[in-house]
Amino acid sequence: MIAKTFPVKRPFDVTRLGNQVKEVTFEPDANERARMIETYGLLDLKDMTCVLRLRPWRKDGVAVDGHLRARAIQPCVVTLAPVEQEMDETFSRRFDPHAARQEETAEIDVEAFSEDPPDPLAGRDLDLGAVVCEQFALALELYPRAAEAEVPEAYRPAEEDGGDGAGSAARPSPFAVLAEFKKNSE
Structure with a gap:
């Protein structure tokens, strides 16, 4: 994975996986929830659970299939009123230690409808907190808007x-x- 700062860290030693499938349930504690609220500009994070299923992939890689459920409350972009968003997302990610070496030296050709290339896996640890935080951030509504929110007349485009x-x-x-x-x- 690309080194970034995430509000939650959950390292998982992929060498413990062996040839087995491992299921991990991710639920942030109060401190992790507070860091996520601050990092993502939320008003509150009511519930959050992510069930991750890890399995061997190719020779040395790891496949992560997840199901993320959360209730996030964000400020409306117009009125700043609380807007609740329920998330129910499934995702699949692939991690490959060889992708880390290729990323430094090669260009990656990406086709529009092909699967994403695997993420690099550097070392023995895969940060499951980073995986969940990335998926959570992708699922967040970019411009949350309350149902009754209207743009003030002064900011509307001229007709x-x-x-x-x-x-x-x-x-x-x-x-x-x-x-x-x-x-x-x-």
Whole structure:
């Protein structure tokens, strides 16, 4: 994994996995929950559970399949009122120690509809806290908005074209201006 700072650390020694499948339940304690609230700009984190299923993948890699459930409360981007979001996400990640070496020297070709390349696994420990925090951050609503929230009139876009998209007499379309310019230059 790329070295980043995450609010929760849960190192897992992948050499303990062997050829078995291991199930790990992740529930942040009060301190970890407080760090997640601060890191992700939440008002509260009511519930959070992530069940991770780890299994061997390829020769030296690890596959992690997870099911994340959480109730996060964020501030509305318009009114700052609390907005609750329920998460129920499944995800799959692959970690490969050889990907860490390739990442330093090679370019990765990514196709639009192909699977993501495996994440690098450096050393014996896989930080399950980082895996869960990344998935949690990806599942968070980017612009949470309360149902009753309306953008104040001063911040709304001007309705110059009357809503029909054709433009108004006060401001002609750029193509009309170009056509007039071409006609006058001939």
